[in-house]
Amino acid sequence: MTTRVLTTFWRFSSGFKTPSQKILTTHLPSSQISTATQASIFEPIPREELVTKFKSRLRDRQFLPGSSGGGFPEFLAKPRDSFPLGVRVNNRNQSSLAELTAKCMEYVEENFPHSPAILFRGLPAKTAEEFSIIAQAIQDKTLTYEGGTAFRSQVDKNAGIYTASHEPQNYTIEPHNEMAFNDLYPSKLFFFCLKEAADGCGGETPLVINKEHLSKMDPKVVRKFEEKQLRYVRYMSDKSRGEYMNWQHVFTTENREDVEPRAKQQGYSGITWDANGDLYLWKKGDAFIRHPLTGEKIWFNQANSHHGSYYEAMPTFLGTEIPDDKFPCHTYYGDGSAIEPEALQHIWATTWECAVGFQWRSGDLLVMDNLAVQHSRIGFTGDRKVLAYLTA
Numbered sequence: 001m002t003t004r005v006l007t008t009f010w011r012f013s014s015g016f017k018t019p020s021q022k023i024l025t026t027h028l029p030s031s032q033i034s035t036a037t038q039a040s041i042f043e044p045i046p047r048e049e050l051v052t053k054f055k056s057r058l059r060d061r062q063f064l065p066g067s068s069g070g071g072f073p074e075f076l077a078k079p080r081d082s083f084p085l086g087v088r089v090n091n092r093n094q095s096s097l098a099e100l101t102a103k104c105m106e107y108v109e110e111n112f113p114h115s116p117a118i119l120f121r122g123l124p125a126k127t128a129e130e131f132s133i134i135a136q137a138i139q140d141k142t143l144t145y146e147g148g149t150a151f152r153s154q155v156d157k158n159a160g161i162y163t164a165s166h167e168p169q170n171y172t173i174e175p176h177n178e179m180a181f182n183d184l185y186p187s188k189l190f191f192f193c194l195k196e197a198a199d200g201c202g203g204e205t206p207l208v209i210n211k212e213h214l215s216k217m218d219p220k221v222v223r224k225f226e227e228k229q230l231r232y233v234r235y236m237s238d239k240s241r242g243e244y245m246n247w248q249h250v251f252t253t254e255n256r257e258d259v260e261p262r263a264k265q266q267g268y269s270g271i272t273w274d275a276n277g278d279l280y281l282w283k284k285g286d287a288f289i290r291h292p293l294t295g296e297k298i299w300f301n302q303a304n305s306h307h308g309s310y311y312e313a314m315p316t317f318l319g320t321e322i323p324d325d326k327f328p329c330h331t332y333y334g335d336g337s338a339i340e341p342e343a344l345q346h347i348w349a350t351t352w353e354c355a356v357g358f359q360w361r362s363g364d365l366l367v368m369d370n371l372a373v374q375h376s377r378i379g380f381t382g383d384r385k386v387l388a389y390l391t392a
């Protein structure tokens with residue numbers, strides 16, 4: 001990686017969990033998905049309704065790590081039959097939003113094993129306040145985003161909802177499982193579309209099935225990550241220095257004494273402060289987990305999306321010179337050796353090969369099994385707003 005010097009910065013985070021839900025085995029067509037609730041208020045959305053009018057380009061896309069290297073598909077693929085599973089909510093009984101949310105969650109529990117990404121359309125919700133009602137009606141344990149790495153802001157502290165991302169909007173965020181780098185990660189992830197991007201302006205939320213991604217990977221690359229594991233390193237400046245990411249924001253505290261126990265809880269074994277009051281963290285971890293219900297081996301890490309190359313491709317960092325230890329995050333193999341450029345390119349290409357995009361509509365609620373599905377964001381122009389909520 002090149003050595004670079006930091007200029008402008010901004011970013012953030014916080015949150016997490018342990019797995020607690022039902023999960024994926026194989027994907028069935030939506031016609032085979034049967035539930036008691038489906039017959040009453042839920043009906044499948046025709047796949048054509050989820051297909052975007054324009055295809056977003058991936059190969060040679062500006063501000064997309066690796067897109068000019070080998071193996072990238074030319075365009076983002078369309079949704080498949082049941083990925084994501086689109087469901088229209090018919091409110092025939094004029095139920096409240098909270099009651100409908102409870103029904104949706106029953107539906108999720110019944111269908112997640114086959115469909116780990118479910119898009120609900122037609123809920124009587126359009127605003128952030130209504131997403132708060134949805135979040136508060138979900139019975140799972142709410143997780144904060146403390147310790148996270150994305151730049152997010154809290155929209156409703158009581159309900160635990162955040163903006164999805166404040167990364168520069170022309171930047172395309174790589175697919176990842178939310179907080180997979182952390183010992184405490186969400187098992188479910190909820191996105192709510194406040195405003196869809198205009199046709200042809202990007203802004204899709206591409207989805208990737210982890211199991212499929214692993215099946216596309218070169219066994220030699222997989223074996224190396226199995227043997228060596230991963231090392232995550234992070235750098236957070238003191239807030240007074242005004243850099244991209246500061247530890248006060250990440251750990252939601254002004255006190256250094258609060259940081260160490262919280263960092264340890266998240267699995268960091270290396271915690272160092274320098275004379276400027278800047279914080280350095282590192283940890284070693286597996287690149288794979290076993291799904292708690294299916295026992296399936298899953299590619300579950302942020303080897304690429306926490307690598308310095310993620311930041312090098314970001315408009316915020318263009319033209320800057322940053323040493324590896326001053327990237328907000330960086331990854332190595334577990335023994336401290338560099339991940340080869342060709343291995344990174346392979347991960348990027350195979351991820352995007354599996355990615356599908358779908359058409360957001362304002363008011364849509366997307367529920368994902370965070371252990372089974374990666375999510376991302378295509379860079380966009382114009383206005384587009386998505387909110388996030390995380391649960392254990």
Ligand SMILES: [Fe+2]
Nearest residue numbers: 176177178375
């Ligand atoms: Fe994310």
